[in-house]
Amino acid sequence: MGKNVVIVGGGFAGISAAKKLANTSYKITIVDKTNHHLFQPLLYQVATAALSPGDIAMPIRAIFSKQKNVQVILGEVTRVDKDQNRIYLRNGSSLPFHYLILAPGAQYNYFGNEKWKEHAPGLKSLSDALEIRERILLSLEKAEQIIDAEKRKPFLTYVVIGGGPTGVEMAGSIAEIAKRSMMRDFRNIRPEETTIYLIEAAEGILNGFDKPLPEKGLQTLKDMGVEVLLNSPVEEIREDGVQVDGQFIETPNIIWGAGVKASPIIQELGIETDRMGRAMVEGDLSISGSPNIFVAGDAAHVKDERGNPLPGLAPVALQQGKYLGNIIKQSSSNRKPFHYVDKGTMATIGRAKAVADIRGFKFSGFFAWLLWGLIHIFFLIGFRNRFRVFAEWTWHYITFKRGVRLIAKKE
Known part of the structure; x- marks a missing residue:
């Protein structure tokens, strides 16, 4: 060797x-x-009950099972x-x-406020995604049992911190869950009772995209019912809510994606x-x-x-x-410098809603969403994963139903 x-x-x-x-x-x-390769761009779909963990992860050992010179250590x-x-x-x-x-x-990065992590989990691992998913589902279950509309309001309020692609994708997906796909299964809560906030400290969202895509993304979120707070740095995060821009938003549903x-x-x-x-x-x-x-x-x-x-x-x-x-x-000392070939950037906002910048060509809406889906499926490792994700997305698009709505942990 x-x-x-x-x-x-x-x-x-x-x-x-x-x-x-x-x-x-x-x-x-x-x-x-961990023992698996994780397709992080689709983590938010696990967090919002659209996909199962196994759809976007594959054991590293399985990837290299036929390569005898590759060893994997946990x-x-x-x-x-x-x-x-x-x-x-x-x-x-x-x-x-x-x-x-x-x-x-x-x-x-919680910018020196590490205690916030307990109340506002990020989205970098499968365990993060499952924790967020169960928080969302538990919150809906609690709201279903509260008769007083004012008292159940915090459990139907969702705060996503950070206006980058992850934050935008999460806010859009939660809006779809809260206002359409899951609400039909609950009897005592109505879609109009839910409130979704996207909080961004800068003056705009999707700052890595060229105009007019950030503006289109912002308008799409607003059309979906998301309240976007710009120029609003978070001041405090507690177990029962978020202090921002002079107001306190009471909710146990806080997701961090700010840096x-x-x-x-x-x-x-x-x-x-x-x-x-x-x-x-x-x-x-x-x-x-x-x-x-x-x-x-x-x-x-x-x-x-x-x-x-x-x-x-x-x-x-x-x-x-x-x-x-x-x-x-x-094995040469004469190495050419790394050169990145930019093939474009994109972010999905919701069902048939996305923005994409492909080598100067800018798209939004259904076509951008279709491009986003096809490219992400292409990057998934393993034919089984690609087929399952394609099948799940087709099913969700036709039926508006989310498939993985299980609560595993005990309160």
């Missing part, structure tokens, strides 16, 4: 790098805190020894490497990072002084041709992973 390549993170960057190196002389070891990396070329895991074990790819992803920061392992490298904790990497994605250690995906600060940082999107991570797999295979 050849040199050791250790990949930390089983996301898009890590998986695509490992695929490039599969069936080669390299010994590949993938280390991840564990969390706590330290990287750059001098000895070795990583250390939380269980006390360690792994040597000739090449190291760090693609540990990101986590939500991210890189995995803490990046700070352990002792290198320069940006304000989001992402590693400032060289043109070949390596870190300064260590040409055999690379950072990719959400944990890397990489600029585009205009000098702007690349967004934390799946296509960016996929291209970076393939690039790293290729340069490791070539």
Whole structure:
């Protein structure tokens, strides 16, 4: 067996790098805190009971079951020894490497208010999605049992914090749940009793999109009944609600999507990072002084041709992973810098509602939603996952029904 390549993170960057190196002389070891590759762009659909966890996740071992040079380890990396070329895991074990790819992803940034996390979960993992789903379902069940309309109002109020794609997608999906798809199954609550807030500290939503798409997205949300509060930084989050812009919104249903920061392992490298904790990497994605250690995906600060940082999107991570797999295979010191090919950005807002910017061509409405769905299904790993998601979406579109409405935990 050849040199050791250790990949930390089983996301898009890590998986695509490992695929490039599969069936080669390299010994590949993938280390991840979970045992599955997760298609994060569709997490909100699990959170809103449209899809099952198994529809958007696949065991990493299953992905590489036929590649004999790929080993998978369930564990969390706590330290990287750059001098000895070795990583250390939380269980006390360690792994040597000739090449190291760090693609540990990101986590939500509460901007120093970590106590808010308990009451306003983010959406980065399957457990996050399931927690949010059960909060929504439990809230509806509690509202159903309260006769007094004023007293049940908090349980029919939903607050999504952050006007990026995740926040917009969540707010739109909750609006569909609350105002149409699930309400037919409840007898004592009416769709018009629900209130959905989208709170954004900046002056607009979908700031990564060019005009007029943010304006169209904003109008679509308003048409769906979402109250969008702009220029409204959150002041306090409690168990019973959110303080924002001089008012207190009473609700147990709070979802955080206002910002991210890189995995803490990046700070352990002792290198320069940006304000989001992402590693400032060289043109070949390596870190300064260590040409055999690379950072990719959400944990890397990489600029585009205009000098702007690349967004934390799946296509960016996929291209970076393939690039790293290729340069490791070539084993050359003369490396061409990474170049990202931007194929467009898009966000869905609801049923047959989306915005998309594909290489300067801007779309909104049904056609953008159809593009969004087809592209996301294409990126799913495994034929079974693609078929199931396509079937689920077709069913939801025709019937307006959400399929996975189970409450597993006890109150």
